[in-house]
Amino acid sequence: xxxxxxxxxxxxxxxVTYEVDAHMSLMRALREHxxxxxxxxxxxxxxxxxxxxxxxxxxxxxxxxxxxxxGHEVWTNKGxxxxxxxxxxxxxxxxxxxxxxxxxxxxxxxxxxxxxLKHGGKxxxxxxxxxxxxxxxxxxxxxxxxxxIYLVAKEIEEGRLTA
Amino acid sequence: MTQVSEGSYIGQNVPRSDGHAxxxxxxxxxxxxxVPGMMYxxxxxxPYPHAEILSVDxxxxxxxxxxxxxxxxxxxxxYNERSVSIPAATYRDxxxxxxxxxxxxxxxxxxxxxxxxxxxxxxxxIKVEYKVLPAVFEPEEAMKDGAPQxxxxxxxxxxxxxxxNNIGVIRNISEGDCEAGFAKxxxxxxxxxxxxxIYHNQMETKCAVVKPxxxxxxxxxxxxxxxxxxxxxxxxxxxxxxSRINVIKLPFGGAFGSSIQVNTxxxxxxxxxxxxxxxxxxxxxxxxxxxxxxxxPAKFTVKMGVTNDGLITAAHVTALVDFxxxxxxxxxxxxxxxxxxxxxxxxxxxxRFDGTAVYTNxxxxxxxxxxxxxxxxxxxxxxxxxxxxxxxxxxxxxxxKNYRGVGDEFWGQGPTIRSIIKSCGVEQSLVEGRQMTDFDxxxxxxxxxxDVRRGLGLARGFHCSGTGGPKEGEVIDYSxxxxxxxxxxxxxxxxxxxxxxxxxWDALRKICAEVLQVxxxxxxxxxxxxxxxxxxVCTHATRGVYCGGAAVYHVAMKVKEKLLEVAGRLMxxxxxxxxxxxxxxxxxxxxxxxxxxxxxxxxGDIAKQAQNMSWGTIAxxxxxxxxxxxxxxxxxxxxxxxxMRTGVITVPKVLxxxxxxxxxxxxxxxxxxxxxxxxxxGYTVFEQLPTNEATGExxxxxxxxxxxxxxxxxxxxxxxVEVILCDTYEPTGPFGAKGIGEAxxxxxxxxxxxxxxxxxxxxxxxxxxxxxxxxxxxxxxxAQSAGATPS
Numbered sequence: 001x002x003x004x005x006x007x008x009x010x011x012x013x014x015x016v017t018y019e020v021d022a023h024m025s026l027m028r029a030l031r032e033h034x035x036x037x038x039x040x041x042x043x044x045x046x047x048x049x050x051x052x053x054x055x056x057x058x059x060x061x062x063x064x065x066x067x068x069x070x071g072h073e074v075w076t077n078k079g080x081x082x083x084x085x086x087x088x089x090x091x092x093x094x095x096x097x098x099x100x101x102x103x104x105x106x107x108x109x110x111x112x113x114x115x116x117l118k119h120g121g122k123x124x125x126x127x128x129x130x131x132x133x134x135x136x137x138x139x140x141x142x143x144x145x146x147x148x149i150y151l152v153a154k155e156i157e158e159g160r161l162t163a
Numbered sequence: 164m165t166q167v168s169e170g171s172y173i174g175q176n177v178p179r180s181d182g183h184a185x186x187x188x189x190x191x192x193x194x195x196x197x198v199p200g201m202m203y204x205x206x207x208x209x210p211y212p213h214a215e216i217l218s219v220d221x222x223x224x225x226x227x228x229x230x231x232x233x234x235x236x237x238x239x240x241x242y243n244e245r246s247v248s249i250p251a252a253t254y255r256d257x258x259x260x261x262x263x264x265x266x267x268x269x270x271x272x273x274x275x276x277x278x279x280x281x282x283x284x285x286x287x288x289i290k291v292e293y294k295v296l297p298a299v300f301e302p303e304e305a306m307k308d309g310a311p312q313x314x315x316x317x318x319x320x321x322x323x324x325x326x327x328n329n330i331g332v333i334r335n336i337s338e339g340d341c342e343a344g345f346a347k348x349x350x351x352x353x354x355x356x357x358x359x360x361i362y363h364n365q366m367e368t369k370c371a372v373v374k375p376x377x378x379x380x381x382x383x384x385x386x387x388x389x390x391x392x393x394x395x396x397x398x399x400x401x402x403x404x405x406s407r408i409n410v411i412k413l414p415f416g417g418a419f420g421s422s423i424q425v426n427t428x429x430x431x432x433x434x435x436x437x438x439x440x441x442x443x444x445x446x447x448x449x450x451x452x453x454x455x456x457x458x459x460p461a462k463f464t465v466k467m468g469v470t471n472d473g474l475i476t477a478a479h480v481t482a483l484v485d486f487x488x489x490x491x492x493x494x495x496x497x498x499x500x501x502x503x504x505x506x507x508x509x510x511x512x513x514x515r516f517d518g519t520a521v522y523t524n525x526x527x528x529x530x531x532x533x534x535x536x537x538x539x540x541x542x543x544x545x546x547x548x549x550x551x552x553x554x555x556x557x558x559x560x561x562x563x564k565n566y567r568g569v570g571d572e573f574w575g576q577g578p579t580i581r582s583i584i585k586s587c588g589v590e591q592s593l594v595e596g597r598q599m600t601d602f603d604x605x606x607x608x609x610x611x612x613x614d615v616r617r618g619l620g621l622a623r624g625f626h627c628s629g630t631g632g633p634k635e636g637e638v639i640d641y642s643x644x645x646x647x648x649x650x651x652x653x654x655x656x657x658x659x660x661x662x663x664x665x666x667x668w669d670a671l672r673k674i675c676a677e678v679l680q681v682x683x684x685x686x687x688x689x690x691x692x693x694x695x696x697x698x699x700v701c702t703h704a705t706r707g708v709y710c711g712g713a714a715v716y717h718v719a720m721k722v723k724e725k726l727l728e729v730a731g732r733l734m735x736x737x738x739x740x741x742x743x744x745x746x747x748x749x750x751x752x753x754x755x756x757x758x759x760x761x762x763x764x765x766x767g768d769i770a771k772q773a774q775n776m777s778w779g780t781i782a783x784x785x786x787x788x789x790x791x792x793x794x795x796x797x798x799x800x801x802x803x804x805x806x807m808r809t810g811v812i813t814v815p816k817v818l819x820x821x822x823x824x825x826x827x828x829x830x831x832x833x834x835x836x837x838x839x840x841x842x843x844x845g846y847t848v849f850e851q852l853p854t855n856e857a858t859g860e861x862x863x864x865x866x867x868x869x870x871x872x873x874x875x876x877x878x879x880x881x882x883x884v885e886v887i888l889c890d891t892y893e894p895t896g897p898f899g900a901k902g903i904g905e906a907x908x909x910x911x912x913x914x915x916x917x918x919x920x921x922x923x924x925x926x927x928x929x930x931x932x933x934x935x936x937x938x939x940x941x942x943x944x945x946a947q948s949a950g951a952t953p954s
Contacts (some may be wrong), residue, residue: 040468044868081188098176102367107188130876156542
């Protein structure tokens, strides 16, 4: 029916080989391989729930062709939480600050926040709002999400955490 | 229900216990459920707003390996997706799949295939011949003689009833003597208001996974606000005993009412799974989800009589509601809307409500955070502002003079469910808010100049906490719980209550921990399915903590009785001489002799000893019904800036008062109030769902990118969002608690609109206040004042 391609990529630090339809999105490919923390909210790049790091950049995995990721590195919120102290701290901060309600937008939101902090983002609420403006949350009104990212940015600025 | 103990978790900010699973991405939502051998479903949705299905040919789709389902495969059992009302108050008009399309995007046929993509391809291979019928989209048009008719007959309970002129429900309610009240008034005001449809946009789309089990039963995972409602409806449409249907409770990606009914996809998914003999997963695409359910629109005319000293003497509301192609309970919707109206102010007891709800060829409407409350609140709270401005009253004083408070009657769920208000934060909210915002010294709109004008506005609202009353009404309300003490002193809590992100489950754990005096982390929330636990009507009507919590309280109290009885036998003491206290040192609940704490046993030792003696497990299960529906109050003081050049409204500052009784977890309550402000801001200034009347399709085609909701960019500066929780205690609530969820939205819309009036002197009667609408109103005023200027 549809052409299959074999892609080799690094997902959350592990080398994997996926056989996927040539036209499949990275989001579908990840979810079909049990990487469920990448959520599907719209599948057309509107909501940001599927945000992952692709070679260190935050991307919407539903708009990223899986076949084009051959040879590239993907980190999701779950993997980052295990391996990356900054993301682990940001995850904790989300709990501390009450940034989570239904939690469906949370993995994508944390990846967007982690990408910001990793690229030297400052403890600046306006800039943080801007960086998560592509991630929709219907529960929280964003206030406490911004608070959590701000809190960790502050810790980095004060030298208590390394970006 | 009793006061909390010293050091209680109740009222403390405890990080939510599901937080870790949610932030790490470990939490499993219904759309994540995977079952071995699972097929994927897809729906053929109507390309027309109104059409008869003349023929269906599924041959090609079946050749592709798909299992196909049409109306010919299902029992034509009529039902209403929402089943919280008693049968005699429930209209039934739909089947699992129809033989006639009544709105664009209505599911008509379904397939299941080995991959999602194959399922979509198979849907395209189904050949359908339609006879396209004329469609009608506006309620006024639908009621005209000769308009296209959606139904000839429907059912009310078991009675067949004819439908005339598409009118689905008429609900007229009258109390006191409106005419006499208006005669007593010095001024009569009459205004009309209009609120359009909006969409929930819960982040997880509606979905279901159904697995046929080896014993002939089915297991169901679904986006569901009530597991038991899902089970009961599935039992009815599938003709299966309820004992063979296990609907599993899961967290899901946002509700806001979107899954308050049994979602359309769920029975379709069950039929597919049974026909295929394999598990099936059916997930709505976002573009489909827009056509599942939307918020009820409403058109109101409000008439109020007021005396010169600010007494509202009578009020008359007429409401016209277009609820779309199927009834998801517009009957209680109208009753509730009447109740919110009746309960805001006293009106000297003279009220009249004339409500009409009409079928149109649009998406069915369901509850969305408030069930008519945000709609009617916008009308009434705008009226109060209009009256204040016209007659020179302070908007604070006019409200203080007329509001319903302690000792007054509150209609928690329409005219049949009423209780007496016993706790009320209205006065505190209005008086403190007035001082904090210097409300009495705000400037009049006609003194303001410049391109950006700032205004301050106020509105107040509420919602019920549950739907219980002293007498049983037309809405069912009770909850269940099971509490069991384990042999190490930890506790298993089973509850059918769902948590949509507000933290309901933690509140229930806290109530259990407080009654049994065990450390919070020792109270485990057990997985629950309909096979394991008694009925709960639904997490709706802001009832999770107040009603679900009351059931947990009741059952935990029974367990405590058993615990003390067992401890008495072990300790050779009368049970009434014993008490439980929490020991953080031992990390246990401890039973001790009153006034002689040296004689004590941990709960773990008691349970273990009871096991060693073969006395049995200390456990209990029961249901419990609240007999009140106390209002939780909110008040919003909002500052806006209106850009006269662009029409853009921004909110630089907001002060929110919330009265939830004794808050279980203050930070989570505040989080709900802030989140609701965000949704209310979207409702007020952005969100709308126009229909392309040529095709019946939504103008945005179901795309979020063309349905503007607030992003982080539009929220007020974070330091300027202030939330204050009122100092109240609800005597009928578990440890003094009421709800907050839906109240949190009720008054946002009117507060913003009233602030806009204070900024620019233009009254808006219709939502949303888009830049286009604001600019048009500014231009119109300019044209009028230019015309009025003598040359």
